[in-house]
Amino acid sequence: MVKANKYLLILLVTVTTYVLFEYYRPKPIDWSPTYENDDKIPFGTQALFELLPGVMQQSAVKTVRLPVYNFLTETKLPNRSNYIVVCRDFNIDRNDQRLLLRYVQRGNNALISAYDLPDSLGAVLGFKADVKEPTQADTTLRQNFVNLQLRTPTGYNFFHDDGRNFLSIKKSANITVLGRNARQEPVFIRLQYGKGQFFIHNLPLAFTNYYVLDAKTSDYAFKALSYLPALPTYWDEYQKQGRFDEDQQSILRYVRSQPALNWAYYLVVFGLILYAIFAGKRTQRIIPVIEPPKNTSLDFVKTVGQLYFQQGDHDNLARKKIQYFLAELRERYGLNTNSLDKEFTETLARKSGTSLQETAELVRLLRDTQKSISLSEYDLLTLNKAIENFKSELRLSRF
Structure with missing residues (x-):
């Protein structure tokens, strides 16, 4: 009995030591570009999201976890507001696009920063998100604003970006170029649509924690956001995190939300436990499988x-x-x-x-x-x- 306790103590100390070591050892940096507003990793957007209320002169910026169509049809909005999207790929369907265009047309503003933008939206507004061949990648390419009051003498270098993305613009009196790269290709434009404005930005990496907190590039994101008026602002997270929060993503979420289904779930679980206790014993001897002799x-x-x-x-x-x-x-x-x-x-x-x-x-x-x-x-x-x-x-x- 003493030996058993001794070995049990050794096992407990070993497991505890391993757990503490894994918990306190330095974690490797995650360089995944999530653009999520609750990520502290380099390419999350938590820093910008937390500073955004001060920039917009609002008490808070509301997070949107619904598709564009659902948000604009199910939410009671103020007379005028801003809608911000920062993501890798901006994916919307025909209904989302129709409601987004109507939202801006009524006098609201939408800032969309993404590498991949829908061609259907570009066809309506008069632009296209282009990308150069891999052989033309350039991580030293600098970006700058067109406005003399915002541009800097040396420009901004976002060296984690390969510099291949840019915006092609059709001739239109409603489009104003706000930012270009060193090749003089537009990367940030303003489009007048009805009573409101679209701001299309082709470098979402500039809004991430790494560059917002870096002294060399920290003012770029805020200068870009300065084009938005100080209005109630909505931040889209549906494009990155989906409709539900982490604690709402269980496959049993709907079952648990319905009383009848919830009771049925508990009855099934309780019944399976009773079956395992009383009927789980094997009632027939296992018949062994006899393999036929093989000619080797x-x-x-x-x-x-x-x-x-x-x-x-x-x-x-x-x-x-x-x-x-x-x-x-x-x-x-x-x-x-x-x-x-x-x-x-x-x-x-x-x-x-x-x-x-x-x-x-x-x-x-x-x-x-x-x-x-x-x-x-x-x-x-x-x-x-x-x-x-x-x-x-x-x-x-x-x-």
């Missing part, structure tokens, strides 16, 4: 042959091949294989039903192989092919 002779022969071949012992393998082939001829046709002469050849051709010419060629090859001092891999393959062809002729002659 052929497998053994193949294995030995492969072993000789892999070791490169072609001479030994060829001579054994001849030895077993002659033994087969003796057993099947009652031939004397001590002398592979003309009489042996004619007898074999007659009894096997093969042509005299083919039989003579095979016997000649067998005789030459027996006389050879050393055989190569090519000789072995030639011999094997001749024997297999002869056996094939025998099988065909039977039908």
Whole structure:
């Protein structure tokens, strides 16, 4: 009993030590670009989201966890407001787009920062999100504002971005370029739509924690947001985190929310527990599965042959091949294989039903192989092919 307690104590100390080590050891930095407003990792957007109320002069910025269509139809909105989306890919369907256009047309503002933007939205507003070939990637490419009051002498370098994304603009009096890269390609534009404005930004990495907290680039995001008026602001998280929070993403969420289904769930669980207790015992002896006997002779022969071949012992393998082939001829046709002469050849051709010419060629090859001092891999393959062809002729002659 003392020994059992001793071993149990050792196990407990070991497990506790491992758990504490895993909990307190430094965690590697996660460089995944999530753009989520509750992520503290370099490419999350928690820093900007927490500072946004001060920029917008609002008490709080509301998070949206609904598709654009649902949000704009189910939410009571103020007369004018801002809608901000920062994500990798901005994905909306036809209904979302229709409601978003109507939202801006009525005098609201939408700032969308994403690498991939829908072509259907660009077709309506007069722009297209383009990307250059991988060979033209440039992590040293600098970005800057067009407005002289906002631009800096050296520009901004977001070196984790490869510099391939830019915006193509159709000629339109309603579009104003707000930011360009060093190639003079637009990356930030303003589009007047009805009474409101769209702000399309093609570099969402600039709004992440890494660049918002870096002294060299920290003011870029706030200068870009300064184009939005100080109005109630909504921050879209549906594009990144989906509709539900982490504690709402259980597959049983709907079942648990309905009283009838919830009681049914508990009854099923309780019933399964009772079944496991009272009816879980095996009522019939397990019938063992008896495998039929296998003929492993052929497998053994193949294995030995492969072993000789892999070791490169072609001479030994060829001579054994001849030895077993002659033994087969003796057993099947009652031939004397001590002398592979003309009489042996004619007898074999007659009894096997093969042509005299083919039989003579095979016997000649067998005789030459027996006389050879050393055989190569090519000789072995030639011999094997001749024997297999002869056996094939025998099988065909039977039908």
